[in-house]
Amino acid sequence: MLVQPYLFFNGRCAEALQFYREKLGADVLFQKYFREAPPNPERPIKPGTEDKIMHCTFRIGATELMGSDGDCEPGNAMPSGFGLSLTGDDRASAERLFNALSDGGNVLMPWQPTFWTDGFGMVTDRFGILWMVTSPHYAGQTN
Template identity: 65%
Template sequence: MQVQPYLFFNGRCEEALKFYGDKLGAEVIFQMRFKDAPPNPQQPIRPGTENKIMHCTFRIGSTELMASDGNCDETPGTHTGYGLSITVDDPSQGETTFNAMADGGNVVMPWQPTFWSTGFGMVVDRFGVMWMITNPHDGDKHPS
């Protein structure tokens, strides 16, 4: 069994993928647009969404995530009830990653040492996704 995060960006998926590529080195592995799907008379493609991303798989480090533009609703939903965690190898990498994700986002907890790590911070990025970046103490690294 494998569990993978699946993120819905309500029409901003391509923008998010570029942002994560620039800031985290994310690499798109597979991508399909709505226009690539076989026609379905019961669920026609909404005009203006043909070039939106129906599904994609992308990799950040050794983790694969999936994403979509979703329904591209007029009233966007919010990302709630979860956060994505990035564990880095050293505090300077952590601070750099934290600052990159904070670009255009909102800092929830500034990058700082904690009792469980040499550096930790929380940020909601410009797409509404919560990120927790941590550099654990040397003996506390989790196996990947």
Template identity: 60%
Template sequence: MYVQPYVFFNGRCEEALKFYGEAIGAEVLFQMRFKEAPPDAQGQLRPGTEEKIMHASIKSGSTTWMASDGHCDPDAGPMNGFSLSLTADDAASAEKYFNALAEGGKIMMPWQATFWSKGFGMVVDRFGLGWMVTVPEE
């Protein structure tokens, strides 16, 4: 079995993918816009969503995850209920990723040494996605 995160950005997916590329070196492996999908007899596209991202596959380190603009619902609330855990190769990289993800976001737990790690911090990024950044045990 293999479980992958699938994150919905409610109309901000392209902006988010660019941010993650700069912040943590994420690479878009595949991307499809709603206008590129075959016609769906069950439903129509919401006007103005043709250029939005229907599906993307992203590689971050050794992990492949997926993302979409989703329904682009102006009444949707912020993301909540989960975080992605990013384990960096070393302390310097981990702190760099933490600081990049925190830019424009909200630090929930500052970057610091803990009893389980030489470096750990929690942040909610500017898109509302929670991250737990850590250094692996030695």
């Protein structure tokens, strides 16, 4: 069994993919636009969404995520009830990732040492996705 996050970007998927490419080294593995879908008279493509992303798969590190522009309706609620946890290779890389995701986002917990690790921070990025970024070095770890 495999569970993968599926993120809806409400019309900003291409922008999000470019941001994640630049900031996190994301690699887009698959991408289809609404205009590429077979015609369906019962569910025609909404005018203005033809060049929006119907579905994509992208990789960040070893994790594959999926995404879409969704229904592109203005005023849709921001995602809630979940967050993505991102662990850097070391403290310095984790802090760089946190700072990169903070660009245009909202820092909920600044990057700092905690009782469980030497670096952790929480940010909602410019697309409304909650990221919890952590260093792999745990406080009090002896090995």
